[in-house]
Amino acid sequence: MRVPEYDAIIIGGGSVGLPMAYFMTLKKWKVLVLDGAPAPGQGQNKAAIGGVRATHSDPAKIKLCLDGLKIFSTWHQEHGTDIEWLEGGYCFPVYREKEERILKDILPLQKSFELDIDWVGPDRIRELIPGINEKGLRGGTFSPGDGQVSPLRAATEFWREGRDRGAEYRFNEPVTGLSVKGGRIRGVETRLGRYSADVVVNAAGAGAREIGLMAGIDIPVVPESHEGGISAPMERFFDALIVDMRPGPEGKTDNFYFGQTVNGQVIFCYTPIKPVTGKNRSCTSEFMPVIARRLIDLIPRLKNMLIRRVWRGLYPMTPDGIIILDHVREVEGFYLSVGMCGQGLMLGPGVGLTMASFIIDGKPLIDKKAFDSLSFYRDFDSKRSEALK
Amino acid sequence: MQEAEEGMVRDTSAECVTDDTIICRCERVTAGEIRSEIRAGIRDMNVLKATLRTGMGACGGKSCTELILKLYEQEGVDLSEVTLPTNRPFVSEIPLSAFAGVEEGGGE
Numbered sequence: 124m125r126v127p128e129y130d131a132i133i134i135g136g137g138s139v140g141l142p143m144a145y146f147m148t149l150k151k152w153k154v155l156v157l158d159g160a161p162a163p164g165q166g167q168n169k170a171a172i173g174g175v176r177a178t179h180s181d182p183a184k185i186k187l188c189l190d191g192l193k194i195f196s197t198w199h200q201e202h203g204t205d206i207e208w209l210e211g212g213y214c215f216p217v218y219r220e221k222e223e224r225i226l227k228d229i230l231p232l233q234k235s236f237e238l239d240i241d242w243v244g245p246d247r248i249r250e251l252i253p254g255i256n257e258k259g260l261r262g263g264t265f266s267p268g269d270g271q272v273s274p275l276r277a278a279t280e281f282w283r284e285g286r287d288r289g290a291e292y293r294f295n296e297p298v299t300g301l302s303v304k305g306g307r308i309r310g311v312e313t314r315l316g317r318y319s320a321d322v323v324v325n326a327a328g329a330g331a332r333e334i335g336l337m338a339g340i341d342i343p344v345v346p347e348s349h350e351g352g353i354s355a356p357m358e359r360f361f362d363a364l365i366v367d368m369r370p371g372p373e374g375k376t377d378n379f380y381f382g383q384t385v386n387g388q389v390i391f392c393y394t395p396i397k398p399v400t401g402k403n404r405s406c407t408s409e410f411m412p413v414i415a416r417r418l419i420d421l422i423p424r425l426k427n428m429l430i431r432r433v434w435r436g437l438y439p440m441t442p443d444g445i446i447i448l449d450h451v452r453e454v455e456g457f458y459l460s461v462g463m464c465g466q467g468l469m470l471g472p473g474v475g476l477t478m479a480s481f482i483i484d485g486k487p488l489i490d491k492k493a494f495d496s497l498s499f500y501r502d503f504d505s506k507r508s509e510a511l512k
Numbered sequence: 513m514q515e516a517e518e519g520m521v522r523d524t525s526a527e528c529v530t531d532d533t534i535i536c537r538c539e540r541v542t543a544g545e546i547r548s549e550i551r552a553g554i555r556d557m558n559v560l561k562a563t564l565r566t567g568m569g570a571c572g573g574k575s576c577t578e579l580i581l582k583l584y585e586q587e588g589v590d591l592s593e594v595t596l597p598t599n600r601p602f603v604s605e606i607p608l609s610a611f612a613g614v615e616e617g618g619g620e
């Protein structure tokens with residue numbers, strides 16, 4: 124009888140695969156992580172701006188991110204290493220009735236999960252965001268328990284912790300094939316060799332669809348690109364991650380969001396009103412002029428901020444904007460942890476924890492109803508949509 | 513100190529660069545900190561960005577990248593194993609006002 128080399132092989136060493144590998148090693152599993160990039164978190168993880176919140180409107184995402192917040196916020200205490208956690212909360216300033224209604228409508232659901240979030244008046248918003256444009260400011264929501272981390276530091280520390288507990292990592296080694304025999308996964312192939320395991324997890328982010336196709340499984344994950352930028356460090360003047368939900372007057376932007384990192388840099392991003400599909404990661408000349416006007420309109424004094432760097436990253440989108448966590452019925456031993464829709468960083472630790480439990484102990488950590496709502500076999504065209512992404 | 517052969521220019525950089533020498537001037541990262549990461553097996557300079565912040569400052573790695581490559585060589589690492597950091601715009605820092613087409617200054 125053939126004995127597989129590993130208990131599990133995780134395809135993708137990023138926001139999702141790295142925490143999952145770490146949590147599997149805690150359950151004494153022998154794990155191999157494969158990634159085509161040269162080091163941990165070098166796919167889309169490092170393109171994230173670092174916001175971590177549990178204040179969603181989808182029950183499964185709320186639960187997964189509550190687990191994530193707990194892991195990130197206690198990281199330094201537990202492991203002694205710094206992932207630049209800052210518990211500054213999330214603030215959604217509101218200028219229009221429409222956004223006020225959306226946010227107030229989901230408060231009861233959020234409170235039912237005991238999330239620390241409330242509607243606050245314009246005075247409190249002015250305290251949270253000094254210098255914010257006061258014209259027409261109606262108030263907003265604030266959730267002090269949310270926060271931010273450095274994505275790349277978090278990825279690096281998950282990798283180190285996993286490695287110290289015996290997980291193996293092979294970078295610069297993209298998966299080129301999956302070995303499936305008799306309806307069962309047997310391992311993976313790369314240009315350097317074959318590795319055997321009875322469990323293979325697709326955590327390949329923007330490349331998840333290609334990995335699925337290697338086993339004849341078509342996963343509806345399509346990358347969309349978003350651009351981001353970061354300033355030079357400045358004296359700290361706000362702690363919260365700020366989300367302006369209004370679409371921009373220029374017709375290019377949906378919401379936009381930004382925060383100030385632990386070392387004082389302002390980091391920002393917007394959601395294009397028309398999704399940009401594909402894997403192109405070259406910066407455009409459109410991003411900065413558009414986001415500059417939105418930032419200055421919201422906080423006029425930001426006009427003096429020095430911009431240091433810009434980049435573009437990929438959001439692996441599903442048709443309904445909800446992530447996919449499941450076991451593939453057609454291929455025994457093949458698991459999906461894909462379609463994070465741009466929230467892999469904040470979802471990653473909770474996803475890793477619940478998938479490690481689902482795969483190893485046969486039941487997810489979050490409740491079954493919430494987990495089942497993330498099924499690969501759900502009706503993606505059911506027009507289910509989140510009030511708050 | 514060994515005498516260099518006559519007519520040869522001897523590379524003394526390994527001796528000049530002590531562990532306290534600053535290699536990344538923007539983020540104040542020393543040769544010692546970088547050497548210890550190299551000895552720990554780090555071959556992707558993007559990881560150095562994460563752990564030490566080399567190249568994350570104002571210049572974007574324009575001065576330290578070459579110096580770090582030199583440290584890799586001195587540690588006996590084959591440079592074909594080393595991944596260079598990703599270069600991104602901008603070449604220098606630019607005020608937000610310049611992108612928005614508004615006047616700089618004041619506004620506090």
